[in-house]
Amino acid sequence: xxxxxxxxxxxxxxxxxxxxxxxxxxxxxxxxxxxxxxxxxxxxxxxxxxxxxxxxxxxxxxxxxxxxxxxxxxxxxxxxxxxxxxxxxxxxxxxxxxxxxxxxxxxxxxxxxxxxxxxxxxxxxxxxxxxxxxxxxxxxxxxxxxxxxxxxxxxxxxxxxxxxxxxxxxxxxxxxxxxxxxxxxxxxxxxxxxxxxxxxxxxxxxxxxxxxxxxxxxxxxxxxxxxxxxxxxxxxxxxxxxxxxxxxxxxxxxxxxxxxxxxxxxxxxxxxxxxxxxxxxxxxxxxxxxxxxxxxxxxxxxxxxxxxxxxxxxxxxxx
Amino acid sequence: xxxxxxxxxxxxxxxxxxxxxxxxxxxxxxxxxxxxxxxxxxxxxxxxxxxxxxxxxxxxxxxxxxxxxxxxxxxxxxxxxxxxxxxxxxxxxxxxxxxxxxxxxxxxxxxxxxxxxxxxxxxxxxxxxxxxxxxxxxxxxxxxxxxxxxxxxxxxxxxxxxxxxxx
Numbered sequence: 387x388x389x390x391x392x393x394x395x396x397x398x399x400x401x402x403x404x405x406x407x408x409x410x411x412x413x414x415x416x417x418x419x420x421x422x423x424x425x426x427x428x429x430x431x432x433x434x435x436x437x438x439x440x441x442x443x444x445x446x447x448x449x450x451x452x453x454x455x456x457x458x459x460x461x462x463x464x465x466x467x468x469x470x471x472x473x474x475x476x477x478x479x480x481x482x483x484x485x486x487x488x489x490x491x492x493x494x495x496x497x498x499x500x501x502x503x504x505x506x507x508x509x510x511x512x513x514x515x516x517x518x519x520x521x522x523x524x525x526x527x528x529x530x531x532x533x534x535x536x537x538x539x540x541x542x543x544x545x546x547x548x549x550x551x552x553x554x555x556x557x558x559x560x561x562x563x564x565x566x567x568x569x570x571x572x573x574x575x576x577x578x579x580x581x582x583x584x585x586x587x588x589x590x591x592x593x594x595x596x597x598x599x600x601x602x603x604x605x606x607x608x609x610x611x612x613x614x615x616x617x618x619x620x621x622x623x624x625x626x627x628x629x630x631x632x633x634x635x636x637x638x639x640x641x642x643x644x645x646x647x648x649x650x651x652x653x654x655x656x657x658x659x660x661x662x663x664x665x666x667x668x669x670x671x672x673x674x675x676x677x678x679x680x681x682x683x684x685x686x687x688x689x690x691x692x693x694x695x696x697x698x699x700x701x702x703x704x705x
Numbered sequence: 706x707x708x709x710x711x712x713x714x715x716x717x718x719x720x721x722x723x724x725x726x727x728x729x730x731x732x733x734x735x736x737x738x739x740x741x742x743x744x745x746x747x748x749x750x751x752x753x754x755x756x757x758x759x760x761x762x763x764x765x766x767x768x769x770x771x772x773x774x775x776x777x778x779x780x781x782x783x784x785x786x787x788x789x790x791x792x793x794x795x796x797x798x799x800x801x802x803x804x805x806x807x808x809x810x811x812x813x814x815x816x817x818x819x820x821x822x823x824x825x826x827x828x829x830x831x832x833x834x835x836x837x838x839x840x841x842x843x844x845x846x847x848x849x850x851x852x853x854x855x856x857x858x859x860x861x862x863x864x865x866x867x868x869x870x871x872x
Contacts, residue, residue, distance in 0.1 A: 457732070457734060491757070492831075498765070499769065502764075502765055502768075503764065506772055509776050510738065510776070
């Protein structure tokens with residue numbers, strides 16, 4: 387793509403993602419509300435549609451507080467470092483056969499590599515706050531993110547072996563050619579991916595970095611106003627991005643019946659994954675930190691490795 | 706000047722500035738952060754050279770891995786009172802200045818005197834080509850590096866264990 391359309395694409399995508407995050411938060415509160423036999427937000431606009439808008443407005447006009455003892459520069463920089471990679475990874479997502487930004491031949495690697503930068507933002511935020519809860523939260527968060535990044539990557543390796551390409555679009559074309567979505571032949575990999583994705587996202591039942599009963603609010607305890615909004619934004623954009631990745635590599639991307647455009651099928655599948663995150667949040671209690679670590683290292687990583695071995699054997703055997 | 710050259714100059718300036726900030730800045734957390742930005746700029750240079758794989762690996766290893774490791778190491782140790790060495794004498798400064806200066810001039814002479822033939826076809830460093838080279842031609846060297854890293858890891862654990870037991 388030329389420079390101008392590229393900038394335009396990025397600008398439009400940013401607006402759409404912001405609207406999408408607002409919708410996702412409303413969706414989350416409604417889903418959890420109905421699961422707990424209440425209606426959820428219903429005061430602002432019909433069906434509570436303006437609830438998130440009101441929340442965001444509140445966060446934006448709130449007083450900006452930087453603690454006196456905080457390391458000012460790092461404190462200001464941390465939310466940006468956390469947010470930028472979560473948006474940058476969306477560049478490789480191919481929304482339909484014709485609508486995509488970058489046809490990168492190492493798309494999967496780009497996705498995983500850049501998202502690991504978010505860890506730095508979380509760590510910097512927690513550390514520069516000069517607060518014990520923030521520090522503990524960020525250390526937990528980083529330990530969890532680093533541990534669960536390994537099974538997340540390993541679970542994708544099975545797909546990469548089958549397809550023989552790191553290009554996200556090639557993965558979808560491969561699923562089109564075999565006429566099967568990859569979550570069926572790669573079911574073990576899919577399960578490992580889903581579990582480690584939730585831990586990567588710091589979502590319930592693995593939301594230990596911000597366990598409010600023990601850590602107040604985790605690594606963003608000292609953040610308020612729009613800086614806090616930035617952390618929340620990063621979290622939700624990341625949730626959308628991980629859903630998009632799951633859709634692309636396991637659920638056939640934009641593939642679907644022909645009577646509706648590919649973008650619609652892509653968004654529908656993405657919404658399904660978002661619903662799964664919210665569903666789990668409403669139903670499962672929080673895991674304990676040592677259980678979480680044991681589960682990651684002793685169960686998920688061996689399972690992911692087993693998946694790679696089986697996939698390689700089948701690939702060599704089938705030729 | 707083409708767009709590529711402009712991007713190169715911007716990225717190179719960022720890399721050099723951040724690299725010198727690593728030495729200049731006072732607080733160690735700021736140093737670690739500027740090191741991360743330096744690695745980012747170098748990854749950008751790799752992207753400019755169409756070595757996408759190398760660029761991503763640069764970000765993954767240096768920003769996502771090494772910098773986080775650094776921050777952890779700094780967090781675990783008492784960093785407020787850390788000074789690297791006591792103030793050096795004038796003679797020491799002079800000698801090190803001459804040493805660094807001569808190293809720089811030798812490198813510059815080497816780089817400027819080097820005669821690299823301009824490639825006719827644009828080279829794209831794909832992951833596939835790198836994988837074939839790494840696990841084909843250089844597989845023994847690759848295994849050797851793996852064993853070396855494993856030994857270093859075990860050594861670090863043994864040393865850390867010993868210190869933990871003594872306390």
